[in-house]
Amino acid sequence: MPRLAAFQTFIDAMRAHCAREADIERRYRGAVPHLEALLADPALRERAAAWGAPNEPERGIYRNLLFYEDADYGFVVNALVKEPRHQTPIHDHGPIWTLYGVLDGAERVARYRRRDEGRGERADLELLDDHWVRPGFIDVVPPFDIHVEYNGDHRTVGVIVRSGNVGRTPQSWFDAADGRITRRLGPDQVPHELV
């Protein structure tokens, strides 16, 4: 079955963009308008109502729907569905660039920096900012950027473009109480055909 039209348009535009832009930072910052166009597609919103890949925060298990992984340029398109009041751990995405677009719902994102300059066994975290993200908003998350997402009293759906597959890439989780660092792979990848 052919892909959802807006999604195929996004993939084609993203591949052309990657062919033109070799610099990784400019590539991902410059891809924001392509993700904006995808998020604005009414058919995508309709499809998202049926998406599910339940997270189990109490067990430390998170899942992403895996829509696409590009064989030439390595970019990956995921979705993350959060149930009401779920939150992520404080984490980074390792070396991966992320464009986090909100499709439905809304959530609070807090960002941190390490006062210990990344050298300690436990991170000394300083809160940098705390903001609500709403449908249409796209957060550009550079490699090793430390953050946490708190969902509101509703389902929230994010459509995410990444420079690689987080399910195969080590990332760091930070204990909120004492800054203890755990290295682990990112969310499990659950293949899903976006048709």
Ligand SMILES: [Fe+2]
């Ligand atoms: Fe994240």
